[in-house]
Amino acid sequence: MGEIVREFVGLPSPLAGRAGAGGHPCQGVYHRPAGEPPKTAFIAAHYNVDFSEHYLAEHLAARGHGFLGWNTRFRGDEAHFLLDHALAEIGVGVRWLRDRAGAERIVLLGNSGGGSLMAAYQSQAAEPNVTPVAGMRPVAAIEDLPPGDLFVALAAHSGRPEVLTAWMDASVTDETDPLSADPALDPFDPGNGPPYTPEFQARYRAAQRARNERITDWALARLDALKAARARDTLFTLHRTWADLRMIDPSIEPSDREPNRCYLGDPLRANYGVYGIGSLCTLRTWLSMWSLRTSKCGAGPHLARVTVPSLVVHATADEGVYESDARAIFGALAASDKTLELVEDTHYLPRSRPQAADLIDAWLRAR
Numbered sequence: 001m002g003e004i005v006r007e008f009v010g011l012p013s014p015l016a017g018r019a020g021a022g023g024h025p026c027q028g029v030y031h032r033p034a035g036e037p038p039k040t041a042f043i044a045a046h047y048n049v050d051f052s053e054h055y056l057a058e059h060l061a062a063r064g065h066g067f068l069g070w071n072t073r074f075r076g077d078e079a080h081f082l083l084d085h086a087l088a089e090i091g092v093g094v095r096w097l098r099d100r101a102g103a104e105r106i107v108l109l110g111n112s113g114g115g116s117l118m119a120a121y122q123s124q125a126a127e128p129n130v131t132p133v134a135g136m137r138p139v140a141a142i143e144d145l146p147p148g149d150l151f152v153a154l155a156a157h158s159g160r161p162e163v164l165t166a167w168m169d170a171s172v173t174d175e176t177d178p179l180s181a182d183p184a185l186d187p188f189d190p191g192n193g194p195p196y197t198p199e200f201q202a203r204y205r206a207a208q209r210a211r212n213e214r215i216t217d218w219a220l221a222r223l224d225a226l227k228a229a230r231a232r233d234t235l236f237t238l239h240r241t242w243a244d245l246r247m248i249d250p251s252i253e254p255s256d257r258e259p260n261r262c263y264l265g266d267p268l269r270a271n272y273g274v275y276g277i278g279s280l281c282t283l284r285t286w287l288s289m290w291s292l293r294t295s296k297c298g299a300g301p302h303l304a305r306v307t308v309p310s311l312v313v314h315a316t317a318d319e320g321v322y323e324s325d326a327r328a329i330f331g332a333l334a335a336s337d338k339t340l341e342l343v344e345d346t347h348y349l350p351r352s353r354p355q356a357a358d359l360i361d362a363w364l365r366a367r
């Protein structure tokens with residue numbers, strides 16, 4: 001591997017200036033090979049995970065490309081996420097690559113949860129469609145976003161509301177009680193499975209969707225009630241979000257994945273623990289990111305506006321992204337030039353990063 005230059009990038013947001021303590025709201029690390037600035041550069045961002053030192057950054061820089069691991073001000077702050085604000089701040093990173101780093105081709109890399117986020121960015125850049133969540137002002141900066149030239153979905157989820165709902169414990173009966181459970185829907189009750197019957201699976205999936213809808217009903221009613229109060233929004237907690245039946249029963253959508261495992265290990269322990277997606281939200285963040293009814297963080301509609309050359313890479317042993325997700329993403333892409341590739345690894349590609357970088361590099365050079 002040749003010398004890799006790493007440059008810290010800190011920039012203001014169209015919505016927020018530099019913090020009093022000195023930190024910029026938009027931050028990342030630009031990786032590039034030493035010498036002549038690369039003509040092609042990747043940008044990767046996530047809803048809340050820090051991508052500044054992304055695991056593919058050095059690998060793709062070693063193959064002659066720039067790589068900006070980019071963070072909006074919502075890194076580590078999922079509870080306050082707003083999609084339109086995040087898209088404006090991704091646009092800051094894309095403009096920096098074009099105007100300051102000298103990149104002529106921009107590749108939007110949508111990794112993991114970032115798959116739907118980067119699809120939303122390209123979709124908004126191509127055909128503005130994202131509106132502010134209830135009670136929020138429009139963000140002018142998202143009406144003129146610089147689009148990417150190519151799109152890569154890597155071990156990507158199908159969207160925030162979709163993945164949360166698929167992982168939700170459908171047996172929860174009281175959102176204020178983390179131990180409440182309907183025994184007839186408890187996925188960890190041996191009497192229900194695994195293996196889970198088709199009838200149980202159908203009831204469970206319907207109950208997951210119903211849980212999401214109940215929370216949306218409550219959030220909208222609560223926001224309406226706050227109109228007469230001093231507060232404009234409020235925080236709430238969400239319990240038990242590691243209970244996708246596929247995590248527990250390997251006979252459902254079989255793959256190379258290890259059975260009875262999620263990203264935090266044992267699903268039962270994770271589900272009753274304190275770390276989970278969506279575990280802390282404002283009402284508006286729920287509506288912006290997690291609600292099946294109101295969120296625009298689902299990938300499908302955005303992928304239908306992605307017409308640039310696109311690559312979908314699926315990890316066959318992924319613990320939380322399934323081949324059906326990858327094929328749905330591939331099918332939803334509007335690009336006429338699109339490719340689906342498989343790598344034999346788990347979600348973060350611990351064994352196959354050089355292989356994945358070679359694959360992406362070869363695809364890119366062919367275009």
